Amino acid sequence: MSGKFQSLIMQAIIGGGLLAGGQMIGHGALADTTINALFMSQAAYSESDVRAMTADFEKANPGIKVNAEFVPYEGLHDKTTLAQGAGSGYDVVLFDVIWPAEFAENKVLVDVTDKITPEMKKGVLPGAWTTVEYKGHRYGMPWILDTKYLFYNTEILKKAGIAHPPKTWAELEKQAEIIKNKKLVEFPIVWSWAQAEAAICDYTTLVAAYGGKFLDESGKPAFQTDGGVDALKYMVETTDKGLTNPHSKEYLEEDVRRVFSSGDAAFALNWTYMYNMANGDPKESKIVGKVGVVPAPGVAGKSEASAVNGSMGLGVTTTSKHPDDAWKYVVFMTSQDVQNKYAKLSLPIWASSYSDPAVTKGQESLVAAAKKSLGIMFPRPTTPTYQQLSTQLQQALHTALLKSASPADALQTAADAAGGGL
Amino acid sequence: MMNGNWMSLRSWLLLAPLLALMTFIIGWPLAKTVAVSFTDAKLLGGDVHWLGLANYQKVLAAPAFYEVVWTTIRFVLISVGAEFLLGLLAALLLDQKFHGRGIVRALMILPWALPTVVNATMWRLIYNPDFGAFNALFTQLGLIDAYRSWLGEPGSALYAICLADVWKNFPLVALIALAALQSVPRELRAAAVIDGAGPWSRFRAVILPYLIGPLTVAVVLRIIEAFKVFDIIWVMTRGGPANSTKTISILVYQQAFSFQQAGLGGSIALIMVLISALLITGYVTILRKQGELK
Amino acid sequence: MERRNPWVSFFVYACALLLALFLLAPILWMLIMSVSSTNDLTTIPLRWIPEQIDFHRYIELLTVAENSAGKAFLASMRNSLAVATMATLGALLVAIPGAWSVSRSPGRQRLALYAVVATYMLPPVALVVPIYFALSALGALNSVFSLAVVYLSILAPFTTWLLKSSFDNIPQEIELAAMIDGARLDQIWRRITLPLTGPALATGGLFAFLLAWDEFFYALLFTADQRAKTLTVAIADLAGGRVSDYGLIATAGVLAALPPVLIGFFLQKSLIAGLTTGGVKG
Numbered sequence: 001m002s003g004k005f006q007s008l009i010m011q012a013i014i015g016g017g018l019l020a021g022g023q024m025i026g027h028g029a030l031a032d033t034t035i036n037a038l039f040m041s042q043a044a045y046s047e048s049d050v051r052a053m054t055a056d057f058e059k060a061n062p063g064i065k066v067n068a069e070f071v072p073y074e075g076l077h078d079k080t081t082l083a084q085g086a087g088s089g090y091d092v093v094l095f096d097v098i099w100p101a102e103f104a105e106n107k108v109l110v111d112v113t114d115k116i117t118p119e120m121k122k123g124v125l126p127g128a129w130t131t132v133e134y135k136g137h138r139y140g141m142p143w144i145l146d147t148k149y150l151f152y153n154t155e156i157l158k159k160a161g162i163a164h165p166p167k168t169w170a171e172l173e174k175q176a177e178i179i180k181n182k183k184l185v186e187f188p189i190v191w192s193w194a195q196a197e198a199a200i201c202d203y204t205t206l207v208a209a210y211g212g213k214f215l216d217e218s219g220k221p222a223f224q225t226d227g228g229v230d231a232l233k234y235m236v237e238t239t240d241k242g243l244t245n246p247h248s249k250e251y252l253e254e255d256v257r258r259v260f261s262s263g264d265a266a267f268a269l270n271w272t273y274m275y276n277m278a279n280g281d282p283k284e285s286k287i288v289g290k291v292g293v294v295p296a297p298g299v300a301g302k303s304e305a306s307a308v309n310g311s312m313g314l315g316v317t318t319t320s321k322h323p324d325d326a327w328k329y330v331v332f333m334t335s336q337d338v339q340n341k342y343a344k345l346s347l348p349i350w351a352s353s354y355s356d357p358a359v360t361k362g363q364e365s366l367v368a369a370a371k372k373s374l375g376i377m378f379p380r381p382t383t384p385t386y387q388q389l390s391t392q393l394q395q396a397l398h399t400a401l402l403k404s405a406s407p408a409d410a411l412q413t414a415a416d417a418a419g420g421g422l
Numbered sequence: 423m424m425n426g427n428w429m430s431l432r433s434w435l436l437l438a439p440l441l442a443l444m445t446f447i448i449g450w451p452l453a454k455t456v457a458v459s460f461t462d463a464k465l466l467g468g469d470v471h472w473l474g475l476a477n478y479q480k481v482l483a484a485p486a487f488y489e490v491v492w493t494t495i496r497f498v499l500i501s502v503g504a505e506f507l508l509g510l511l512a513a514l515l516l517d518q519k520f521h522g523r524g525i526v527r528a529l530m531i532l533p534w535a536l537p538t539v540v541n542a543t544m545w546r547l548i549y550n551p552d553f554g555a556f557n558a559l560f561t562q563l564g565l566i567d568a569y570r571s572w573l574g575e576p577g578s579a580l581y582a583i584c585l586a587d588v589w590k591n592f593p594l595v596a597l598i599a600l601a602a603l604q605s606v607p608r609e610l611r612a613a614a615v616i617d618g619a620g621p622w623s624r625f626r627a628v629i630l631p632y633l634i635g636p637l638t639v640a641v642v643l644r645i646i647e648a649f650k651v652f653d654i655i656w657v658m659t660r661g662g663p664a665n666s667t668k669t670i671s672i673l674v675y676q677q678a679f680s681f682q683q684a685g686l687g688g689s690i691a692l693i694m695v696l697i698s699a700l701l702i703t704g705y706v707t708i709l710r711k712q713g714e715l716k
Numbered sequence: 717m718e719r720r721n722p723w724v725s726f727f728v729y730a731c732a733l734l735l736a737l738f739l740l741a742p743i744l745w746m747l748i749m750s751v752s753s754t755n756d757l758t759t760i761p762l763r764w765i766p767e768q769i770d771f772h773r774y775i776e777l778l779t780v781a782e783n784s785a786g787k788a789f790l791a792s793m794r795n796s797l798a799v800a801t802m803a804t805l806g807a808l809l810v811a812i813p814g815a816w817s818v819s820r821s822p823g824r825q826r827l828a829l830y831a832v833v834a835t836y837m838l839p840p841v842a843l844v845v846p847i848y849f850a851l852s853a854l855g856a857l858n859s860v861f862s863l864a865v866v867y868l869s870i871l872a873p874f875t876t877w878l879l880k881s882s883f884d885n886i887p888q889e890i891e892l893a894a895m896i897d898g899a900r901l902d903q904i905w906r907r908i909t910l911p912l913t914g915p916a917l918a919t920g921g922l923f924a925f926l927l928a929w930d931e932f933f934y935a936l937l938f939t940a941d942q943r944a945k946t947l948t949v950a951i952a953d954l955a956g957g958r959v960s961d962y963g964l965i966a967t968a969g970v971l972a973a974l975p976p977v978l979i980g981f982f983l984q985k986s987l988i989a990g991l992t993t994g995g996v997k998g
Contacts, residue, residue: 036940041953048785067941067942069940069941069942070788070953071953075953077680078679079940081682082465082679082940083857083858083940084466089857090941106466106468107466108466194574194662194663195659195660195662195663195664195665196660196662246571247551247552247569249663250551250573250574251574255552258552258553258758259552262758264760284754385681387680387681388681391681394662398662398663398664399664402576402663402664404664417486429821430821432817432901433818433820434817434825436813436814436816436817437818437828439809439810439813440813440814440832440876441828443810443868444832444869447843447847447869448835448838448869449835451842451843451844451845451846452842452843454845455845455846458845458846465845465848515731518728520725520728520729522732525736526735526739527984528981528984529736529739529740531977531980531981531984532740532743532977532980533739534980535977535979535980535981536743536973536976536977537948537951537973538930538948539951539952539972540948540951540969540973543951543952543955543969544742544743544745544966547745547966548742548745553757553758553759553760553762555745555762558761558762558764562762589742646837649839650839650840650841652840652841652932652933653932656932656936670839671841674841675841678841678844679937687845688842688845691839691841691842692842694842695839695842698838698839701837702834702837705837706830706834
């Protein structure tokens with residue numbers, strides 16, 4: 001018995017040692033520079049897409065090797081800041097539109113304002129630049145130009161006798177009631193309201209529609225008034241009426257896609273990527289060819305449509321030892337050629353792409369919706385302490401959805417705590 | 423022969439690497455956390471100012487802190503309570519003679535050996551509101567009439583996590599209890615049967631004295647472990663919905679690493695240390711009572 | 717032995733069956749998920765038995781291709797193996813002399829050991845910020861080696877505790893006799909103590925290995941990418957929510973659970989002995 005144990009241990013040790021050694025040898029034999037890039041595992045530019053783009057970059061730039069790393073969105077922010085302390089962390093990071101303020105203040109990202117050429121400045125949609133800007137400086141290139149659209153199941157709407165998708169949120173509620181009453185689906189609307197940033201994106205869309213704002217001119221919370229409260233009231237009301245899928249409180253975007261693609265919802269709010277996956281991929285969807293997409297609705301007298309700025313950018317970190325090669329990689333990844341090639345999952349940042357038939361073919365309705373939505377994207381608040389504010393807001397949304405407090409009270413609590421609670 | 427002084431010196435020398443290591447990786451960071459907790463230190467650097475007790479005052483004045491402590495305590499009580507009960511019952515069962523006993527006992531190893539993160543991931547898949555096995559099974563058995571969002575409702579999320587935790591950890595309690603049961607001398611049991619004692623009084627008079635020591639140790643250890651819980655919650659809910667599963671460790675992580683408030687996070691962590699110090703004292707007292715510590 | 721009433725017998729078997737089902741069901745479901753197609757997994761009502769068994773996810777995760785998911789997964793497995801092996805060896809290295817010393821000298825050394833064991837119960841969140849700062853200052857974040865050193869703080873007290881009780885079981889007279897014959901300490905250890913405690917050493921080592929394999933919190937904070945990311949972190953990332961290939965998540969879970977489960981079965985007997993000496997692994 002003891003002999004067996006010992007030999008097992010020896011095997012483990014020798015095996016481990018060999019593997020560790022192999023790793024070191026592997027590193028020594030690498031190309032001249034290695035860039036570490038942090039991405040998120042998602043469906044718009046999926047892991048394999050990013051890996052394919054990266055392989056193209058390596059082919060075009062012998063001597064530079066790129067290690068792509070993928071974490072879920074929920075881990076992206078913390079990983080970026082944590083790795084910053086590592087010194088040998090990432091060279092290139094993907095960042096959300098809400099982080100440049102924090103990352104600029106804490107010197108996480110390199111200011112690349114001077115590296116952006118006039119052609120780039122001209123070619124990229126003006127709205128896309130807001131993704132990477134803070135106090136007039138640019139901290140990267142916009143990469144994923146994205147907002148939430150209203151998706152609908154054309155077959156269910158037809159069966160319900162609804163001729164046009166809704167133009168206002170009130171109309172959406174009415175149509176959902178018809179669909180529910182006709183028992184076409186049990187819960188007509190599905191959202192991503194898990195206690196995460198995803199819920200804030202849906203909420204922001206509604207805040208934009210109701211003409212609310214997050215912060216007033218002096219930077220104090222303003223979401224606990226007017227449009228901010230109306231938006232949350234709408235969320236609570238549709239939940240109470242059984243129009244919203246009650247599991248939405250647990251859903252992230254991929255869950256929304258699964259439910260919508262299974263034909264279990266008539267309406268869904270989601271990012272660009274869902275269109276082609278739900279409408280064109282029979283392996284991923286049971287409603288191929290039955291997906292409609294329009295800008296998220298507006299509110300009569302206040303807005304015609306609504307949209308949240310959910311874009312993301314690629315930037316170079318201040319700890320990078322190869323900032324020039326890293327920037328080269330960023331420029332490649334955000335270039336018009338690469339973006340046009342993968343336009344089925346994420347629309348390009350380049351203005352002229354939208355009139356390129358190669359890009360628009362097969363997704364005309366998405367591009368039409370994008371033309372309207374991308375022009376009215378509503379920002380989430382720009383503040384270095386965005387993470388705290390967002391956490392408080394997520395809590396407020398859940399408190400109200402669970403009926404522990406009225407929407408106004410819940411938001412008031414969040415506004416009070418935003419000053420610096422736990 | 424070597425003299426006593428040399429023996430004593432030698433034994434300290436042999437112990438030195440361990441003590442040095444522990445001072446280095448535990449003692450020093452702990453002291454440093456204490457120092458940081460009195461400042462406004464940020465994770466990414468910047469100026470550091472002395473705040474005195476301000477962080478502690480802020481934490482102790484925040485209702486949110488007490489909610490988190492209460493959630494943690496509930497998690498500990500429910501999980502460890504159920505693990506104790508289920509573990510004891512399973513041990514009593516496995517103490518019986520039946521065909522296949524060896525197989526069932528071997529199966530007990532399975533949850534114990536499964537990595538915590540894998541366990542959490544597995545249960546998250548099982549609880550999935552639309553495509554999870556839990557909803558499917560209970561609907562098909564007619565126990566619930568509609569699919570429910572187990573991890574999405576504050577009423578059920580904590581219990582759902584507790585079940586996952588119990589599944590993984592009750593075998594540990596059971597195996598310890600089983601070993602204790604099997605240390606009860608056969609003659610004692612036989613004698614009790616001959617005396618005509620009923621099953622309950624037999625259990626209390628003969629078996630319980632052998633069980634109580636190891637079981638207490640197991641339970642106290644589980645309490646201390648459960649109090650620190652992070653992995654399983656992080657993977658299953660990250661503290662949601664509506665903070666209903668947010669424990670102290672999650673709160674510290676959030677403050678120190680998501681919000682980069684290293685000082686504030688440190689002060690919460692130290693309050694947690696104080697609470698666990700009480701638990702540890704309890705543990706050592708029990709060990710001492712058992713005569714382990716002289 | 718008393719003769720059993722058939723009803724009692726029936727009750728015992730029913731309970732045993734129930735227990736076995738409870739233990740097995742979740743794992744069976746994970747196995748089924750790992751070989752089912754996505755469409756089978758997202759059908760309502762749920763299809764319990766897949767239409768066809770499909771191993772492509774195993775192949776995907778176990779194939780190394782440049783910049784692939786498989787490479788990332790295998791890298792994390794290699795990191796876990798390297799960290800756990802190094803930490804286990806390191807732990808044994810400090811635990812053997814420490815445990816022997818405490819076992820042979822019942823004075824203050826024993827109290828020191830209790831202090832060490834008590835630290836094992838400290839919440840990692842109370843230590844993690846300074847360790848993070850220190851590793852960051854040394855440029856040692858995101859390294860398997862640093863992670864192994866940090867893990868030592870968990871493994872060393874626990875292995876020392878286990879080994880101490882097995883050293884206690886060796887009669888001191890044997891060592892004393894050798895000492896009178898003029899043997900040096902290292903000779904006594906090599907010829908007598910260690911061979912006698914061989915199985916206990918192996919068990920302690922494997923337990924330590926399992927502990928390290930299971931660790932998540934430090935790895936989450938101190939590693940960033942394929943150079944050091946461990947399996948537990950990789951799985952948590954995979955299950956993070958934005959990827960909805962449930963089968964792939966299950967496959968990764970099965971693969972990550974395989975080594976510890978095999979060790980667990982292998983250790984069955986000594987496991988129970990180990991558990992009773994001090995309560996292992998939480």
